[in-house]
Amino acid sequence: MSGTTTAAGEAHLPSPAVPPAFFAGRFAGQVVVVTGSAQGIGEAVARRIAAESGQVVLVDRAELVHQTAASIRVAGGEAASATADLETYAGAEAAIAAAVSAYGRIDVLINNVGGTIWAKPYERYAPEEISREIQRSLFPTLWSCRAALPRMIDQGSGVIVNVSSVATRGVNRVPYAAAKGGVKAITAALALEGAPHGIRVVATAPGGTEAPARKVARGPAPAGKQELAWYQQIVDQTVDSSLLKRYGTLEEQAAAITFLASPEASYITGSVLPVAGGDQG
Template identity: 55%
Template sequence: MIFENRFLDKVAIVTGAGQGIGKGVAERLANEGAKTVLVDRSDIVLGVADELAKQGLQVLAVLADLETYAGFEKVVAETLKAFNRIDILINNVGGTIWAKPYQHYKEDEIVKEINRSLYPTLWGCHSVLPAMIENKGGVIINVSSIATRSINRIPYAAAKGGVNALTASLAFEQAPNNIRVVAIATGGTEAPARIVPRNENKMTAEEEVWYQQIVDQTRESTLVKKYGQIEDQVNAILFAASDEAKYITGITIPVSGGDLG
């Protein structure tokens, strides 16, 4: 359901906007009145932004590697150049790359998982703060995961645990500046096959077994015993980002069919 003009004249940055949850969030924000900046390191985001622009919506696409501080600084600079302010940041970039018991991870794989699922959120929060403080307010939504209590993806779980801690502490620190910070812990979510996979290498037979164990454990951990839909996550993220949630900050909200992570 689209709420007409719920984000009218707000400037919102959405990371990982080329596909999946990020794409759904960006589309809804734009349709609900936001000046929306769609960020991804894949050029598929250009097509998403182009389709929204054809509808007469105010959008900007930015290509950037958000695993680097310079990448996020570029996003902020281009957003301010185009729209002069930043009201909302949706930190959506992240996602487990490998699925296997922890003892099978290599050193570089652990580093890559942390770089993928923690650093973009750290850089994003840091980069937008000056603009939000100058504007005397803002909202940061960090997309986390119930995988903080999961199997076969321990580095990813550690990264999302860091996102939850960042959310709580940053909200505490920035409340005097009228900046809200909320995390949405996504549960198992059905989505189309990724256009750009997180892992370019095909899973081995053993890795497919380990991945299926994640799926089975995630489904079993929910009260409803099934995966949710992208729309379920988008609805929660947009609610948390809206003025309807103006008295909610510093918490992680699970959207996971009852799995608290």
């Protein structure tokens, strides 16, 4: 069986062809907001929750999110969608307000927005690039939690699942690592504040994940041999750090996120679950 190839051109061991195991009705009666859900992990999570009877609100800054939601409805799921710039508090507040307007409440918030824009040694980052990385991968979680929390407190219940990364211990993306370290800190600290209100706050820390080519790019593609080499160092470390010596799949990431979001994880809060083939980050 042949391996797969990433954008950087390296081959690695294939992921197992295991179909996702859906749990009928697991999210029945629950309103679930999934950010960054136009594509990638967020889309996989939204599709799975809809298949498990959840009322899903897909949020993304790309207009593509409306097509994704429409395809979920065609498949028999219940889904609404909203575009918002979650790097601002106004955008996060508007997205949460749209979810409440659509379904009357918000039971689960899954914060999935983020992603490396550049891959290079830290001394090569321009100051404005560092700021952009932090804006992209920390503030959407910070603002979305702030927007959703008062609604959950009023309800006396709620679940927040943040998506961090094992790249907090990784090469060539220090600003991204700092942002995702902040997501882990939000999870730990907010769990303390949320618990008296019946609110759980948890996170996953994905490792390298195979996905189709992005329809909307996060940032510029590597330009030239040096930038490709820096990106390749990330890929090599990702595979080497995984005990399973491979990338994960979208389905494997979605399975962990949906478990933590579900009532099955009702006694778990303040925890970060690495989903990286044994890499603890």
